[in-house]
Amino acid sequence: MIKIENLSKLYQTNKQQVQAVNNVSLNIEKGEIFGVIGYSGAGKSTFIRLINRLEEPTNGTVSIQELDITNMSQAQLRKKRQKIGMIFQHFNLLWSRTVFDNIAFPLEIAGVPKAKRSEKVTELIHLVGLSGKENSYPAQLSGGQKQRVGIARALANDPEVLLCDEATSALDPETTDDILELLVSINQKLGLTIILITHEMHVIQKICNRVAVMESGEVVETGDVLDVFVRPKSATTKRFVQQLNPLEHEQDKLQNFITNHDNSEVIKLHFIGNDAKRALITEIVRKFDVEINILQGSIAPTREGAYGTLYIELNGEKDILSKTIQFIETSGVEVEVLRHA
Ligand SMILES: Nc1ncnc2c1ncn2[C@@H]1O[C@H](COP(=O)(O)OP(=O)(O)OP(=O)(O)O)[C@@H](O)[C@H]1O
Secondary structure (H helix, E strand, C coil): CEEEEEEEEEEECCCCEEEEEEEEEEEECCCCEEEEEECCCCCHHHHHHHHCCCCCCCEEEEEECCEEHHHCCHHHHHHHHCCEEEEECCCCCCCCCCHHHHHHHHHHHCCCCHHHHHHHHHHHHHHCCCCCCCCCCHHHCCHHHHHHHHHHHHHCCCCCEEEEECCCCCCCHHHHHHHHHHHHHHHHHHCCEEEEEECCHHHHHHHCCEEEEEECCEEEEEEEHHHHHHCCCCHHHHHHHHHHCHHHHCHHHHHHHCCCCCCEEEEEEEEEHHHHHCCHHHHHHHHCCCEEEEEEEEEEEECCEEEEEEEEEEECCHHHHHHHHHHHHHCCCEEEEEECC
């Protein structure tokens, strides 16, 4: 659906050059929610603005439904942009216009007749949950409501893709979740492809199918959200995953809870997808003569399934311990032995 090839942006100021985006290639499928995560300065905003040519690339191409937008004339681009919706961190609403008129604005520009405009705006207001607020002005709305107006406005011309530039970064956690749920429901109802940029792993976890991690203008890791969460490769990705469960990566803190018997093993279990629902610990104690000391556990749902980790200490005879671990391994749950008996 969206093909990005060798995309680069070099900013050139009097004093210095900044390679904001460096040779990025990605394919984004129709109907998916694709997240790009990175720390401040990684190049995310530049990247998303290159997709609709709010920034001109220095190199590379962006094709949307096989049409190369990097080669379009300004007139063609204006037309194509009607099919690329965008929402912003600070909403970018027109403050002197009502909710209704803000949402109608892109339809006016596209030359849609008044009656049709009105019908469409009413439909969108309902879709984003703003019924009753038609005549309010942006200043009379909460942050979440303002972003709902931004979303409705972005959807006015039935876009093929929605670009979200840190769309929830100015919102409190609860409102963030409401807006994320709205994005998922729009994605499902309209089959809309969504590309979002964020610095919060929570946003990726909650709604994305796939993710790319950006660092210094480059994509350092990309993949299905569940895979990237369970097996993060780059140091940056590991730090982002850690945002979700900071304790999990502090294995040294577990030391206080380990009994340190001679015959004990400390293991870490990874439950992925349906395995996360499994009563594995019960199965183990029924089958083997071992004691289990649960040290720490967490579970995180993603759109692609849940993943959980559990640290346990097993106490028992050496051969029974190794049989227990064999049993866990053959059950499909991943085991990492952290300390051997
Ligand atoms: N118009 C510009 N002129 C010169 N340099 C720029 C310009 N816009 C961005 N940059 C530089 O490009 C790099 C990437 O910036 P960008 O805003 O794309 O990153 P980001 O990941 O979105 O960060 P943030 O979350 O802080 O916005 C930074 O070093 C930034 O200073």
